[in-house]
Amino acid sequence: xxxxxxxxxxxxxxxxxxxxxxxxxxxxxxxxxxxxxxxxxxxxxxxxxxxxxxxxxxxxxxxxxxxxxxxxxxxxxxxxxxxxxxxxxxxxxxxxxxxxxxxxxxxxxxxxxxxxxxxxxxxxxxxxxxxxxxxxxxxxxxxxxxxxxxxxxxxxxxxxxxxxxxxxxxxxxxxxxxxxxxxxxxxxxxxxxxxxxxxxxxxxxxxxxxxxxxxxxxxxxxxxxxxxxxxxxxxxxxxxxxxxxxxxxxxxxxxxxxxxxxxxxxxxxxxxxxxxxxxxxxxxxxxxxxxxxxxxxxxxxxxxxxxxxxxxxxxxxxxxxxxxxxxxxxxxxxxxxxxxxxxxxxxxxxxxxxxxxxxxxxxxxxxxxxxxxxxxxxxxxxxxxxxxxxxxxxxxxxxxxxxxxxxxxxxxxxxxxxxx
Ligand code: AMP
Numbered sequence: 037x038x039x040x041x042x043x044x045x046x047x048x049x050x051x052x053x054x055x056x057x058x059x060x061x062x063x064x065x066x067x068x069x070x071x072x073x074x075x076x077x078x079x080x081x082x083x084x085x086x087x088x089x090x091x092x093x094x095x096x097x098x099x100x101x102x103x104x105x106x107x108x109x110x111x112x113x114x115x116x117x118x119x120x121x122x123x124x125x126x127x128x129x130x131x132x133x134x135x136x137x138x139x140x141x142x143x144x145x146x147x148x149x150x151x152x153x154x155x156x157x158x159x160x161x162x163x164x165x166x167x168x169x170x171x172x173x174x175x176x177x178x179x180x181x182x183x184x185x186x187x188x189x190x191x192x193x194x195x196x197x198x199x200x201x202x203x204x205x206x207x208x209x210x211x212x213x214x215x216x217x218x219x220x221x222x223x224x225x226x227x228x229x230x231x232x233x234x235x236x237x238x239x240x241x242x243x244x245x246x247x248x249x250x251x252x253x254x255x256x257x258x259x260x261x262x263x264x265x266x267x268x269x270x271x272x273x274x275x276x277x278x279x280x281x282x283x284x285x286x287x288x289x290x291x292x293x294x295x296x297x298x299x300x301x302x303x304x305x306x307x308x309x310x311x312x313x314x315x316x317x318x319x320x321x322x323x324x325x326x327x328x329x330x331x332x333x334x335x336x337x338x339x340x341x342x343x344x345x346x347x348x349x350x351x352x353x354x355x356x357x358x359x360x361x362x363x364x365x366x367x368x369x370x371x372x373x374x375x376x377x378x379x380x381x382x383x384x385x386x387x388x389x390x391x392x393x394x395x396x397x398x399x400x401x402x403x404x405x406x407x408x409x410x411x412x413x414x415x416x417x418x419x420x421x422x423x424x425x426x427x428x429x430x431x432x433x434x435x436x437x438x439x440x441x442x443x444x445x446x447x448x449x450x451x452x453x454x455x456x
Contacts, residue, residue: 045152045160051362057163059357060346061145063192064165067184073143073167078122080147081105084112090121090297090329094237101150115149119166119340120297120322121329127170128331138171139336145343157313157345166319168338170326175270178301178321178337179277185305185317185339186283192346193355194307197316200288201278201303202259203271204239206323209264210299214238216257224252239292258289267300274301293318297325301337307345309352316349317341361412364455365392366434368404370420378419378429381447388448390455409434415454417447 042048049057069075084104091098103115116122123142127133132140145165152158167184169177182199189197205213221234221241226249233241242253263271278285285303293302302320310316319339326334350357365385367378378394385392393411395404408416418439419429428441431450442450 043160045154045158047159055359055362056347056350056357057343059359060192060343060350061163061165064185064188064341064343064346065143065145066191067187068141068143068167071141071180071184073141073169076123076126076142076144077146078116078119078126078144081113081115082122082125084114086121086125086329087114087117090124090325091118092237092297094233094240097150101152103149103151116146117148117150119144119146119148119164120168120338121325123166123168123338124170124325124331124334124336125329128326128329128334133171133332133334139169139177140171141167141169143167155313157310157348159344163343164340165343166338166340168336170336171334173323173335175273175301176277178274179281181319181337181339182274182278182285182301182303183281183283185319185341188341189305189316189346192350192357194346194349194353196307196309196353197305197349198308199278199283199285199303199305200291201275201285201301202288202291203263203267203300204292204298204302204320205259205263205267206299209262209267210259213257213259213262216262217242220256226252242290243292253290260289270300293320297322297328299323303339305341307349307352310345310348313345315342316345361391361414363391363393363411363413365390365415365417365451366408366411366413367392367394367417368401368408368419369395370401370418373421373424374419374429377424377444378417381417381429381444384448385451388452390448390451415451417442417451 087102088098097117102117105113107113123144127140127142143166147161148164149161151160154160167181169181186199204210217238218234221238230241230244230249242256291302291304293304298320300321304318305316306314307316308314317339321337323335325336326332367382369375369378382392382394395407399407413434416432416434417429418432423429427444429444429447430439431442432439
């Protein structure tokens, strides 16, 4: 029988690479945590209707890419294709917006699922870290989130991440722009499906990646030229704050992003070392989303950064994160008595907060020392019968090869001193 493979479009995270993923998640979340965002976790699946109403009936994410299922009880569920709608649903359900302490600031981290055509940087199961600020309309909040994301990329040492930014207007100015865009698009040579899209969500046509479509869009009207005064001012303030914080950005008047719910500020972080899947993260303001899923008016803003692609960006820039070794001490027993003593020492070390491992499986000295080297530990604890007869074990510095005796009942104290 052949062995099983991970499903198409997915991959497994295993050591040592998995440590890089954890570190990236941590690095993305750290700035948000420092800014008062609290951790949230929502289910991996939700009612299909939440996504079709929230993310939008006209998006590829909903129409083509959702993993849906009918439960035995007859519920129509979907594996979550993105995080924002679920987080907003959770905040509304728990009435967090009624606590009188707006905005509600939340961050999250998890797996998302889209039935996409797999390619480098595009998977059917991928990982995002997200942050949402719910219930406040304030350009400083948009700026805060963008700065937090930019700082996360910088903290990882990335220098090739570019920020693209646009405003999509609001319910005052977008309708007139939408109509002007529809007029323009209806005159183009487009396929059936795209023609339908013009009627449902014409902004999404601007996002069409096909050359044949892009060629025809050169003279399409731009939202920038249709923004109402409040939207224009809002946009200006966001940009001024980014500039004040030293965050560079490029104006992208065509940036609309794939989901229906965005209003005003929209942004995307791209990396040029990733080929066609260049977006490492993105987000924006979604003032109408709460009402779309049955909640009160709650202007909000957020982002989701892709963990997989951030790792690819690190690789593209040749950045090796400096990660702490998983093991500080590696114990190598020679003989049964030594096994007993060193196993006890390893347990005591771990309880004292020292990362320690043990040569399991009754390996010979040579093999065990190889494992000790491979573990990345700084010291090996080695003991044979002669050592134990003298009441000591040998503490060996694995970098220099120097070694000396340590009394058995002083192992924890001595090791902690040497590691400090
Ligand atoms: P989106 O919700 O589409 O704006 O995605 C936000 C971020 O998640 C993107 O910028 C990517 O970094 C990441 N992402 C989205 N879809 C995928 C996918 N299929 N595979 C890997 N990463 C993805």
